[in-house]
Amino acid sequence: MLLLPFTTKDQTHGCRDLRLRFRPHKVNQRFMDPETGRCTRLRIQAVHPAPKTDQVKVTDKVRRAPKLAVSLFQYPPKTVVEALSWPFRFLICSLVLLFWPIDGPPGRKPFTGEYPPYLMTYWGQMWSARSKKEYSIFETRSAANPMPTLEGCSATVESVTHTLHPRKLVIYRSNRWEHCEDPSIIINYRYIAISYRQTDIFRHGTDDKGRMREKEQKRQFIESVRATTLQCGMQAYWLDLECVGETTEEKNTDVYRMADIYRSAIFTLITIRKSDDPHSIQGWKSWGARVWTFPEALLSRELRYRIGIDGPVLPITLHELANKAYRNYSEETTIINAYGGRDPLERLERLTLLKSAIWRRGSSALPPVLPTAPPRNPEKSLQTSQLQFAGSLANLSYPAEKVYALMGFFGNRIMPSRLETELQALARLLMANDNDLMAERMISMLPKDIQPKDCWYADDDVYGAHLWDIKPEVQVTGTTVIGALVLDGCRAATIRWKNFPEVGFQTTESLRRNIAGSLPTGLWALVFYGAQWMPLDSHVKAVGIVILSIAAFLFVFGPFLTAYAISGRILNTQPWLIGVKGVLSPDDAAVRVYGATLSKHPRLLYTPSGSPFSEPSTQEVREGLDTQYKKLKDEKRDDVYTLIDTNSATIYYFTAKRPPTVCLFTGCEGGLGRFLLCSENCGANELHKETVLRMPTYIHRAMKPCDWVAIRNAE
Numbered sequence: 072m073l074l075l076p077f078t079t080k081d082q083t084h085g086c087r088d089l090r091l092r093f094r095p096h097k098v099n100q101r102f103m104d105p106e107t108g109r110c111t112r113l114r115i116q117a118v119h120p121a122p123k124t125d126q127v128k129v130t131d132k133v134r135r136a137p138k139l140a141v142s143l144f145q146y147p148p149k150t151v152v153e154a155l156s157w158p159f160r161f162l163i164c165s166l167v168l169l170f171w172p173i174d175g176p177p178g179r180k181p182f183t184g185e186y187p188p189y190l191m192t193y194w195g196q197m198w199s200a201r202s203k204k205e206y207s208i209f210e211t212r213s214a215a216n217p218m219p220t221l222e223g224c225s226a227t228v229e230s231v232t233h234t235l236h237p238r239k240l241v242i243y244r245s246n247r248w249e250h251c252e253d254p255s256i257i258i259n260y261r262y263i264a265i266s267y268r269q270t271d272i273f274r275h276g277t278d279d280k281g282r283m284r285e286k287e288q289k290r291q292f293i294e295s296v297r298a299t300t301l302q303c304g305m306q307a308y309w310l311d312l313e314c315v316g317e318t319t320e321e322k323n324t325d326v327y328r329m330a331d332i333y334r335s336a337i338f339t340l341i342t343i344r345k346s347d348d349p350h351s352i353q354g355w356k357s358w359g360a361r362v363w364t365f366p367e368a369l370l371s372r373e374l375r376y377r378i379g380i381d382g383p384v385l386p387i388t389l390h391e392l393a394n395k396a397y398r399n400y401s402e403e404t405t406i407i408n409a410y411g412g413r414d415p416l417e418r419l420e421r422l423t424l425l426k427s428a429i430w431r432r433g434s435s436a437l438p439p440v441l442p443t444a445p446p447r448n449p450e451k452s453l454q455t456s457q458l459q460f461a462g463s464l465a466n467l468s469y470p471a472e473k474v475y476a477l478m479g480f481f482g483n484r485i486m487p488s489r490l491e492t493e494l495q496a497l498a499r500l501l502m503a504n505d506n507d508l509m510a511e512r513m514i515s516m517l518p519k520d521i522q523p524k525d526c527w528y529a530d531d532d533v534y535g536a537h538l539w540d541i542k543p544e545v546q547v548t549g550t551t552v553i554g555a556l557v558l559d560g561c562r563a564a565t566i567r568w569k570n571f572p573e574v575g576f577q578t579t580e581s582l583r584r585n586i587a588g589s590l591p592t593g594l595w596a597l598v599f600y601g602a603q604w605m606p607l608d609s610h611v612k613a614v615g616i617v618i619l620s621i622a623a624f625l626f627v628f629g630p631f632l633t634a635y636a637i638s639g640r641i642l643n644t645q646p647w648l649i650g651v652k653g654v655l656s657p658d659d660a661a662v663r664v665y666g667a668t669l670s671k672h673p674r675l676l677y678t679p680s681g682s683p684f685s686e687p688s689t690q691e692v693r694e695g696l697d698t699q700y701k702k703l704k705d706e707k708r709d710d711v712y713t714l715i716d717t718n719s720a721t722i723y724y725f726t727a728k729r730p731p732t733v734c735l736f737t738g739c740e741g742g743l744g745r746f747l748l749c750s751e752n753c754g755a756n757e758l759h760k761e762t763v764l765r766m767p768t769y770i771h772r773a774m775k776p777c778d779w780v781a782i783r784n785a786e
Contacts, residue, residue, distance in 0.1 A: 084096070084098060084754050085754070086101075086110050086753035086754050086756070087194065087756070088108075088109065088110065089108055089190060089191070091194055094110065096110065096112075097112070099112055099113070099125065100112075100113045100125065100729060100730070100750065100751075101113055101751065101753050102565070102568075102732035102733075102751050103189065103190050103191040103565070103732075103751065103753075104565075105187040105188050105189070105190060105565045106187070108190055110753050112125070113125060113568060113569075113730065113732065114126075114127050114568060114569040115127065115568050115569075115650075115652050115730050116128065116129045116130065116568060116569060116570055116571075116650075116651055116652070117129070117651065117652035117653050118651060118652065118653030118654065118655060119653055120652075126652060127569070127570075129570075129571070129651060129655070129663065130570040130571065131570060131571035131572075131573075131663040131664070131666065132570060132571065132572050132573040133571070133573055133663070133664075133666045134573065137633055137634075137637055138666045139160070139163070139164045139630075140164050140629075140630040140633040140634045140637075141634055141637065141666065141668065142160075142666075161630060164629070164630045182575045182576070182577055182643070182645055183645065184643070184645070184646065184773055185646060185773050185774070185775060186564030186565070186646045186647065186648060186718070186734075186773050186774050186775070187564060187565040187567070187647075188563065188564065188565065188774075188775040188777065189563035189564065189565050189733050189735075189775075189777050189780075190777075191751070191753075191756075191780075192777070192778035192779055192780070193557055193756055193757070193778070193779040193780055193781040194756060195551060195756050195781070196208055196552075197548070197549035197550060197551060197557055198491075198495055198549070198550045198551055198552045198554075199491075199495065199498065199499050199502070199549055199550050200548065200549035201502050201505075201546075201547065201548055201549055202548075205548075205549065207549070208552060209488075209490065209491065209495075209499075212490055213488070213490070234328045234331045234335075235258070235331070235335060236254065236257050236258050236335060237257065237262070237309050237314060237325075237328070237331075237332045237335070238252065238314075238316070238321070238324055238325055238328070239251065239252045239257075239309075239313075239314040239316070239321075239325075240257050240260060240262055240307045240308070240309055240314065241297075241307065241308055241309070241310065241313050241314065242256070242257075242260055242306060242307045243297070243300070243301065243306045243307070244306065248297055250313065250314075257307075260306055260307040261305060261306075261307065261337045262305065262307035262308055262309055262335075262336055262337065263300060263303065263305050263307075263308045263309070263336055263337055263338055263339070263340050264308070264309045264332055264333050264336035264338075264339045264340070264367070264371070265296055265308060265309065265310045265311075265339075265340050265342065266333075266339050266340065266341045266342070266358075266363075266364055266367045266368065266371075267341065267342040267343075267358065268344075268357055268358050268361045268364065270357075271342075271343070271344035271354065271357055271358065272288065272289075272292050272342065272344065272380070273285050273288035273289055273292065274288070289312060291380060292312070292342075292380055293310065293312065293313065295380035295381060296308060296310055296340075299340065299377065299384060302384065303340075303375075303384060305337065308340075309332055309336065311325075323486065323487050326469070326475055326487045327475075327484065327486055327487060329363070329366075329475070329476075329479060330366060330370055330478070330479020330480070331479075333366075333367050333370045333371050334370050334371075334372070336371060336372065337372065337373070338371065338372060338373035338374065338375050339367060339368065339371035339372075339373070339374055339375070340375050340376070340377065340384065341358065341364075341368070341374065341375070341376040341377075341387070341392075342376070342377055342379075342380065343355055343358055343376060343377070343378050343379075344357065344358075344379065345378055345379045345382075350395070351378050352395060354378070355392075355395040355396040356396060356398065358396055359392075359395075359396030359397050359398075360432055361432055362429060362432045362472060362473055362476050363476050364396075364432075365403075365425075365428055365429055365432060365476075366425075366429070366476050366477070366479050366480065368389065368392060368396075369389070369406065369407075369425075369480075370479060370480075373386070374386070374387050374388070374389065374392060375387065376392075389407045390407060390408075392407075393407045403424075403428050405424055406421065406424050406425060406428060409421055417539065418506075418507060419507045419509070419538065419539045420537070420538075420539050421480075422480060422481070422507060422509065423509070423537065423538045423539065425477060425480055426477055426509075426530075427530055429473050429476050429477050430473055430530065432473075469487050469488075469489060470489070470491065470492050470493055470496075471487070471488075471491055471492060471493045471495070471496030471497070472493075473493060474493055474496040474497045474500055475487050475496070477500070478500050481500060481503075481504045482504055483503040483504050484500070484503070485499045485500050485503055492554055494527075494528055494550075494554040495550055495554050497510075497528070498510060498547070498549075498550040498554070498556065499550075501547070502547060502549075505547075508543050509538065510527065510547045510556060511543035511545055511546060511547055511558075511737075511738070512538045512539075512541045512543050512738065513527060513528060513529045513538065514527050514529075514543075514545070514547075514556060514558065514737055514747070514760075514782060515541050515543065515737045515738040515740070515745035515747070515763065516529035516531070516532040516536065516538070516541065516745075516763065517529070517532055517533045517534065517683070517762060517763035518530065518531050518532070518533070519531055519533055527554075527555070527556040527760070527782055527783065527784065533683050534680075534683075534740075534741075534765060536740050536741065540740050540741065541738045541739070541740045541745060542738055542739045542740065543737065543738040544560065544562075544736060544737060544738050544739065544771075545558045545559065545560045545561050545737050545738070546558070546559050546560050547559075548779060551757070551781055553755075553783070554783070555757050555781040555782055555783040556781065556782050556783075557779050557780070557781050557782075558735075558737070558779065558780050558781075558782060559779055560776070561735045561736065561737060561776070561777050561780055562735070562736040562771045562774035562775065562776050562777065563733055563734065563735050563736070563774060563775070563776075563777040563780070564646070564648055564733070564734045564773075564774045564775075565648070565732060565733060565734075566648040566649070566650045566714070566730075566731060566732050566733065566734055566748070567647060567648065567649050567650065568649075568650045568651075568730055568732065571649055571663040571664060572647060572649070574644060574645050574647055574664050574665070574717055575644075575645040576641045576642075576643060576644045576645060576665075576668075577641070577642045577643040577644075578639035578640060578641055578642060579639050579640045579642065581639055583635075584635060584636045584637075584638070584639055585636070587632040587633075587635045587636040637668045638668070641665075641668065644664075644717045644718065644720070645717065646716075646717060646718035646770065646773040647664075647715075647716075647717045647718075648714060648715070648716055648717075648734055649664075649714070649715040649717070650712060650713070650714055650715075650730055650731070650732075651712065651713040651714075651715070652712055652713075652730060653711065653712070653713065654700060654703045654704045654711055654713060654724060655713040655715075655722075656697075656700055657674070657675035657676065657677065657700075657722050658675075660675050660713070660715050660722060661674060661675045664715065664717060674720065675715065675720050675721065675722050676694060676695065676720055676721055676722065677694065677695030677696065677697060677699060677700070677721075677722060678695050678721050678722065678723050678764075678765075678766075679693055679694055679695040679696075680695075680741075680743070680765060681721065681723055681743065681764050681765040681766055682699075682723045682724055682725050682764055682765070683725065683726075683762075684699045684702075684703060684724045684725070685699055685723075685724075686698050686699050699724060700724070703724055708726070710726045710727065710728070711724060711725070711726055712724070712725055712726070712727055712730060712731075714748070714764070716766065716770065718770045718773055719766065719767045719770055721766070721767075723764055723766075725748070725761075725762045725764060726762065727748065727750075727761035727762050728750075728761060729750040729759070729761060730750065731748035731749050731750050731761040731762065732749070732750055732751050733748070733749045733750075733751060733758055734746050734747070734748055734749075734774075735747040735749060735758075735777075735780065735782075736771035736774055739768055740765070741765070742768075743765040743766060743767060743768060744765070744766050744767065744768035744770070744771055745763055745765065746763065746764050746765075746766045746771075747760055747762075747763055747782070748760075748761050748762050748763070748764060749761060749782065756781065757780075757781035757782070757783055758780055758781065758782050758783070759782075759783050759784060760782055760783065760784050
């Protein structure tokens with residue numbers, strides 16, 4: 072963890088307050104204080120605080136007098152020294168009780184039953200929004216710099232979501248091959264689609280000799296495709312070398328309808344390069360590792376293949392192809408079985424597995440889509456994204472190529488755009504097909520390795536849950552310019568880090584305990600009242616002596632009365648989320664939270680399955696084992712934190728890059744809630760996901776609903 076100095080004189084920045092007024096402040100980790108409504112510097116209590124940082128010692132606000140009274144009877148003397156010092160501690164406790172505040176025993180603080188709320192909201196503009204009524208930077212830029220499409224072809228989703236024929240075909244008629252773009256002619260020809268990997272067929276040339284070689288290899292390949300097409304009794308074919316347009320308008324339209332091209336073909340012809348092994352398995356593996364070949368195979372009616380450009384054409388099934396081309400991924404085997412009709416999958420599970428399979432593959436070699444006009448948006452962040460895009464043109468057709476390969480499996484599609492990143496395009500695609508709530512489910516998952524560039528994206532989960540196991544409780548409103556998700560419908564609570572607060576709780580009603588707790592508070596009144604009788608005659612002075620004797624009794628037995636008054640059974644505890652840097656045991660944490668009560672109830676428990684470090688017991692009672700504490704304590708890691716939830720009396724251990732200050736409830740899974748722990752980036756007006764904990768679902772009812780929040784992963 073980066074240690075934050077107490078002073079930073081060379082840099083300043085700021086953020087907006089609740090009224091959206093800009094307030095400058097120093098560069099350090101900050102949070103929205105629920106008590107003041109101000110962006111405040113974060114102080115972090117730590118088991119072993121580092122010097123000259125924002126870390127402080129672990130402290131609590133439990134009242135000292137009752138805490139001392141409880142310690143006299145809760146922990147009896149075990150040694151001779153402790154036994155000899157006990158009377159002095161008792162006397163000190165009696166003296167301290169003379170100055171006990173008059174507002175009653177501990178635990179009598181107002182019991183609201185709610186966690187401290189999170190007050191801040193996302194106030195920025197969105198890159199793309201779910202609602203058409205919301206302002207969208209992407210839509211505005213698209214309107215100012217329209218995405219080029221062919222004349223008569225709209226760029227809306229509804230216009231070309233499902234097409235029945237390619238934009239262009241190569242057709243054999245009148246004893247010659249010709250390129251045809253006339254739909255009235257194309258619809259009369261059945262055709263085959265060609266699937267291959269360009270690097271297996273020809274090599275790109277960098278000099279004159281190389282370009283000549285590349286041109287000749289392409290010519291030979293095209294001639295072999297035409298000969299094979301006629302041999303198969305067909306008169307038309309679709310090959311990207313000839314049918315993907317040269318202009319940006321044509322390329323955008325062709326990539327958009329790529330899935331329909333392979334769906335409509337009579338069969339797909341796969342061309343595999345020859346390799347040294349007898350069955351050209353290396354050639355199959357090379358073909359199967361490309362992004363587009365996976366959806367091409369799955370979406371085709373029928374599959375045929377040839378080895379080399381002059382090999383015989385043979386039929387092949389999806390299962391045979393999987394054995395040859397794929398690297399035994401269990402997800403891909405499941406997908407093949409689903410598309411083969413043997414093991415049908417639910418839509419969400421199928422799309423999830425498809426996404427994972429496509430994301431594992433390398434880029435295609437389609438010609439890059441070059442910008443037709445310079446960016447018109449003056450925003451620095453968008454200009455930066457354009458520069459990053461320009462640097463990627465050598466390898467990618469589109470920055471979001473994998474998303475466009477995936478969208479053929481969705482009901483609604485999005486037009487390809489050179490303006491957006493992969494995650495922005497994925498968010499747009501998922502919002503256009505929100506029946507599956509994939510983005511909402513992803514945000515609740517905790518990947519094994521959180522990558523900053525991935526933002527909200529998650530392909531795995533440390534708890535072993537699948538995407539379809541999670542029931543989301545939030546909705547994605549849109550995405551930001553940098554790819555963060557804007558969520559609506561969250562319940563949130565602020566995590567306290569500076570110290571342990573004085574925790575209020577509800578106890579069983581008892582007249583005797585109420586009287587015992589109130590008597591020490593009247594000690595001073597008895598002293599002053601008894602003193603007024605002393606100067607009078609001897610008959611009345613006896614009254615003063617009796618009153619002063621009662622005061623002396625309260626002075627001597629004040630610790631007993633106090634301990635008895637706060638020994639009731641605790642029924643409910645005021646909800647608090649309390650954070651500590653380092654590993655704190657439940658016993659130490661309980662002393663900080665319930666140090667002023669003799670009740671047997673306030674024992675904090677280890678979580679059995681709520682954190683990546685949790686270890687469940689195998690005995691009759693469901694509980695967590697203390698081995699998780701012992702292991703982390705021995706490791707002495709610097710990135711481990713402890714979270715205490717007083718509502719469920721549970722303690723959690725987790726790792727994070729920064730101390731999280733906000734807890735968000737986003738969904739349910741496996742009988743527990745999914746809670747995101749996030750740090751605050753006030754300058755960027757967003758939350759950074761640090762980790763995800765599985766906490767009891769019912770505690771979200773003690774969290775107040777919050778406004779929109781923007782979620783990214785920790786940088």
